[in-house]
Amino acid sequence: MDRRGEWIIWTVYFDSTKSRRLGRKxxxxxxxxxxxxxxxxxxxxxxxxxxxxxxxxxxxxxxxxGPPGYVAVKIPEGKKKSVILKEIAKEIIRLRQEQQARGGGKP
Known part of the structure; x- marks a missing residue:
């Protein structure tokens, strides 16, 4: 399994219940x-x-x-991983807000 050219992004990176030591990024x-x-x-x-x-x-x-799973993301040219992680985090927040606006719980 060759992961060069990819970033591994775990669900735990975005979990507010986890400490940095336990994986939150x-x-x-x-x-x-x-x-x-x-x-x-x-x-x-x-x-x-x-x-x-x-x-x-x-x-x-x-x-x-903790929540299982990760995605292996092809590294976008000219972007830092920390920037991509923050963009993903904000998108997860938007997804939850949209779900709540539709009257549902967590997607």
Whole structure:
């Protein structure tokens, strides 16, 4: 499994209930409680990123709990990973806001 040219992006990167030590990568202010794998995939799709999905994998630091799954995103030219992570986090927030506006719970 050659991952050169790709970034691994785990659901736990966006989980406000996790510490940085346990894998959260974005600031708590733009993280969400228990993000789902589906939310991650939808956010990546809406941003137009090319990716492969791995829904059943567990983050090494929290293999015993937490939301499973990651996407392997093709590195967009000229972008830093930290910027992409923040864009994905904001897109997950938008997805949740849209879901609430439609009267539903978490997607």
């Amino acid at each position: 974005v600031p708590r202010g733009i993280s969400v409680k228990s993000p789902s794998f589906d939310e991650l995939v939808k956010a990546v799709e809406r941003l137009g990123l090319k990716y492969e999905a791995y829904p059943d994998k567990k983050h090494p630091a929290s293999w015993f709990e």
